[in-house]
Amino acid sequence: MEHCTLCPVACGADRSVRAGYCGVKALTVAKYYLHPFEEPPISHKNGSGTVFFGGCSLRCVFCQNFALSRAERGKAITPKELAGIFRELEEMGADNINLVTPDHVSPYIAEALALYKPRIPVVYNSGGYCKVSALEEIDPYIDVYLPDVKFFSPELSERYTGRRDYFAYCSEAVRFMAKKPVRRSEDGKLLSGILARHLVMPMCVSDSERVLDFLREALPEDAPVSLMRQYVPMGDIAGFPELARRLTAREYRRAVEYALALGFSALYTQEKDSADKAFIPEWDY
């Protein structure tokens, strides 16, 4: 981590002395709790033991967790303290441990999981902008992958994140994640495997269709897919007038119909009411 090339940005920061492009030197956490609003196989009965990490190397202009991804929130913790959080969430009855935006801090998380591997599934909840080499290091500790696949088009990802190579990295990462066998408990909790997510964005349904084509080809037959409707105008979108509104019913219906026609074995969709700031957590640190 003295010349960090962990994520595709490869900014080379010496993280022993300063934060990199992702905004953090090491682990920061803004909140951990039992999250009731993830997909049913993730939140399941008691809630997903969710840990929100500060910083992000993708920096979407429309980020729904903007203060967190820009590292304005979050307190520094050690891997040992993170292991204590895993234990605490498990004792609270969490159905799994859900690591939100872990890609830029994955070696520290691996260190925590080496200290304490929970008995419940560990979920790697990634923005999808990560290297396979980094995933290989943490994979022995991970049970479930929960990646976003945000964009297919390099032009779109460049416009909204500044990263033209998003899909090139994300697609390789998803192919790696898809190797984990899909296993569910009898009552439907995901114990192992992959659940891929895609957030449908205003004016971007054609790109959503290309993302869905990719997921149909890359994922195992029995892997669930989540097609999200929860986009709310937020973040630093003043220069992006097309992002200043929620999704229309017509846009979302078109994406859902396309996904249904592709024949995913399990497709999770969202109600219109999901696009509400009330569902965005408030940070504790």
Ligand code: SF4
């Ligand atoms: S993880 Fe952060 S510090 Fe490391 S290469 Fe990526 S942006 Fe730079």
